[in-house]
Amino acid sequence: MAKKEKNIKKNKKRVIFPLGAKFSFFVALLLVTIMVAITAFLYNWMGQALEKEVKERGIAIAKNIANNAADPLIKNDDLPLAILTKEAVQTPLKFDKSINLNIDILNNILNIIKQGFTTSKQTQNIKNEGIYEAIIVRKDGTIASANNVRIIGEKYTPPAGVKKLSENEDTLVQDYTKGGQQYFDIAVAIGTIINNNKYRVGEVHLTISRSIILKVVMEAAIKIGLIIFISLILGILTSILLVNFLVRPIKYLVDGVKAIGEGNYDVQIKLKTNDELGLLTEIFNDTAKSLKEKELIKGAFSKYISSEVMEQIINDPSKLSLHGKRLKATVLFTDIRGFTSMSEKLEPEQVVSIINDYLTIQTDKIIKHNGFLDKFVGDCVMAVFGIPVPKEDDTIRAVRAAIDIRESVKKLNSIRERMKQLTVGIGIGLNTGEVVCGNMGSPQKMDYTVIGDNVNLASRLEANAPANTIYVSESTYLETKDKFIYKELEPIFVKGKKEAIKIYEPIEEKT
Template sequence: MALKLALVMTLLLVVGMTGLGLVISDNQNQLIRTQLDEFGNAMALQLAKQASEPILSENGLNLQMLTSNLGQEEKILGAAIYSHDGQPLSGTGRLPDLGKTLFESSTVIAHPWFGADENGNSERLISFIAPATYQGVRAGSVVITLSASLMDQAATEARNAVIYATLAMTLLASLFSYWLSRRLSLPIHHLMKATEAIGRGDLATRIDQRRNDELGYLFEGFNNMAAGLLKKSQVEQVFSRYVSKSVADKVLANLDEVRLVDRPIEATVLFADISGFTAMSEKLEPSQVSSLLNEYFSHISHACALHGGVVDKFIGDCAMLVFGVGEDDSDHAFNAVSCGVLIQQLAAELNEQRAADGKPGVHFRIGINSGTMLAGNLGSDDRMEYTVVGDAVNLASRLCSEAEPDQVIIREQLHDSLQPRIVAQAGQCIKIRGKSTPVQIYTVDDLSKEGKSQLRSHLNTLRNSCNTQQDEKNVAHA
């Protein structure tokens, strides 16, 4: 940008200086031509006045003296006196070949012509022809020859001076305009760098410049915009911790209408509840209870994300996970069961560590169910939450309540749809409150060979996450 500004400013100056130079040069040429014409006319008229009487008296000696004296003038290259019929009476220096018509004019005539100088070079000359009259009678004519090359030389010198001045001014102006352009474009360069930083996600970028001009207002506006983007990003991050990312994206994409459309969907719900949590919490400090829940809920959230699910909510010591909501997932039922098995296996490993540390184990009861449910808003206009409701959701919660510690139970229809991808044992038919017929349940022990490799991969991922969290705790305690 600085180069463009400098180039534009230099071009404008060059055009301006060139135009000014042409005007000055033309005026200078006109002035020199006028001076030459005035000098030639004056000298011709003076000679005509002095020669008129000697022409009539045919005083050749006087006429010769007149032309000889003029020939000694440095600016006059030739002088001649002619009779009324054009016959030369006296002359000296360089004279043109004149036609008879040139002697018939009653005024001074300028006659340009070319002649050879002493070195044989061509030279532009100009002769002034004036009538010599005595008492109103034309006695003859006089001729004065001047060099037009002097005029040309003066014009050339003036033109060269203008050219050199233009070049010098152009050079100085180019340097000055580049320096000025750099100063003008530097704040814009800072703004561009700050904009690029914002584009890279560095929302803490600010332009620390104080100016009392338009750029100052622009910088202030940019800083306000960056602060607003940072605040918005922080709100989005915090908001995404309270609702699923898909729901957060939908709400933030349409802030004018935050109510999401209620719609029936086919999805799977998983409830994971800590067995005996009430008795366990009575033996722990409130801070320990909070730390324990946060730790295990964090593991559950990671396991849910690995299988494409979302955390719907945490209800005390129970976590509600939904699969197949927000993003299309045709295999949501298997992903939910895989997530339940993963949670139980991770909890078993963590219990071994807790036992080694002399801490009581944490055991989960998990109930999973698939079916049609309504996804939408619950609550009032002042406070609402996006969740799923319906008979399938209620049944999943009932199954969780019926499960034993370390168990993952599902109903018969879900078991049949996932065969042979899971390893499950048939349980008893249980009476569910609100259901007219008993529900046949199955206990999921593991995944079949097809899903075990992915299960081990996810378990390793969770192990690494647990180790990272433990290292952070150790550093914090240290």
């Protein structure tokens, strides 16, 4: 007893994490993920776009120098070469190590915030600003001209990690690092044409710093990050307020679910709001009512119907009337011809075995075509198409099932004949019309079945049908004549009818 009380106290002390806190946490996590993803995407995208633009601009400048430097280079005219290299480097780049993203990032962020959003440089402003060095090299490798005049006349040595421009290459762009800074080396061959032959007379080398790209990209990324961060804070605050407002009605739903879990299906929640919670409350109340109806059906109905029919009724209890209902249905009767006299000559085990073989075939076909297997009466089968839930093709499926039974019995008889076993014939009758269906019987024994004159007529047709023959009434024929090939037979008189009944035999389904 003490142990039980201890467990109860333990359950009462269970820590519950508020829904608002969980929701806010996931909102924050989602927004952070989005913030990081967007920032990373934009950083990479802008970096690639700016890098491409800078390289293209550098190549264009280098090619322009190469096109104008050929003649002065051949003539050793230094003045035009000096002008070309000087104009290529419009603004000498002042290196700022804080531009490197790996160094002093916090200062970068603070500086960008101070500058404001209106002073950031746009992509189109990055032109010659990033060109650090312009060099014209003769074919023998000496520097003919450079913006840094102190290196003119020296032997040109490519930066570490940069390979020389080969004879087969006109343009070559390479990345390299020097002094902790990243650069592009753009090399363009200088050529001239003499007597229709192309000769290389030198090279142009431009050194472009990547720092300007990193600076612009970082500015944009930080600003976007700040905007998303502010959105994150606002989103968290909004989610907390919203969840606190929504959680209150959920308590009523929790109490209702607990009541249903304890078997109380009479619970109804009185909460009306014009939102999803109001809709959820309505659905909950409908579900409780539906569960109550289904429990009643299972308790009273599962004793005498198949699981398949039970599933149909459970899915839509409103269409089921246990107290009686008139509806249109097609009734099918079958009976084994002459089996009563044969059974007198057989052992009981043989009788049961033969009946079960033929009843199994008929049952399978009726279920296959979605019929309701009403009952077995000895070697007679009664099935109904149209209950518990009527469908438009009930009559068609009934005739189709009858033909299927007839053909299957023929196949079974053929097999039994080859095995030297007893064979039987089956007569089948079908009629379509209004019947009364419902829960019929006494408190001790009840059946869900159909009654009425149309049921009796189906039974009379089966009684008159010879072995392996199907008798179909005129009402069934009229509803299915477009689907099946029929043979009209001579009208017959049946018990309970003053006039002869028109009958038809279905041969096969039309293709």
